[in-house]
Amino acid sequence: MPADLHRIPPDPHAARSASFEAHVLPHLDAAYNLARWLARDDADAQDVAQEAMLRAFRYFDSFHGGDARVWLLAIVRNTYYSLRMKTPPDALHETFDDEVHTLVDEQPSPEARTLIAMDIGSLQAALENLPHPLREAIVLRELEECSYKEIASITGQKIGTVMSRLARARERLKAELTRHSTEARRHDVQ
Structure with a gap:
């Protein structure tokens, strides 16, 4: 009896899972980061990222190569907007927790840390004040370092x-940053 008859065929689900892990999972941090800036809340961002990963896995067969990061970020964006449509407007909340968004750095002096925190806080506040389409574009470009072409693909917009x-x-x-800087200088003690 030939030995090939007793060979077990490879599991197609295992191969699909391994391919998903190799192509998509490395971009989980980018997915969460985009979800966080869109949702503006850690818990909501976790929900969006988790749902997006489930959708990505469910529809992984529709991924035909190319940039898995762009493909996943488009799913995150679409997931956020589809979940947002299901949530009543009064249930949406805009919170900003200074403790979560401060930079903790042990090396600089207290004065330097204060200045750094003010700069980062100002930038985060300015980002938070942008309308969704503008914030989405700037986060994808400057934080996720996507090209214009990738952003157009993710958002479904023209370049x-x-x-x-x-x-x-x-x-x-x-x-916004200039206005904040001007206000801060007016309050300085000379």
Whole structure:
């Protein structure tokens, strides 16, 4: 009796899972980061990221190569907006916890840490104040380092729209940070 008759065929589910783990799981941090900036809440971001990963796994057969990161971030974005549509507007909450968003660095002096925290806090507050489409574009470009083409693919927008949104987001951030800086200088003791 030939030995090949007793050979067990490979499990297609195991191969699919291994491929998913190799292509998609390395981008889990990027998925959570985008979800966090869109949802503006850690718990909601975890829900969005988890649901997006489930959807990505469920529809992994539709992934035909290319950039798995862009594919996953598009799923995260779509998951966020679909879950947001299911949530009543009064259930949405906009919270900002200073303790969660501060930079803890042991090396600089207390004065340097205060200045760093003010700068980061100002930037985070300015990002939080941007409308969703502008915040989404700037987070994908500056924090996730996506190209214009990748952002267009993730958001389903034309590259011109992406470029326009990025320009407006940068201008709004600049104006907000300049305004904050001017207010801080007015309150300085000389």
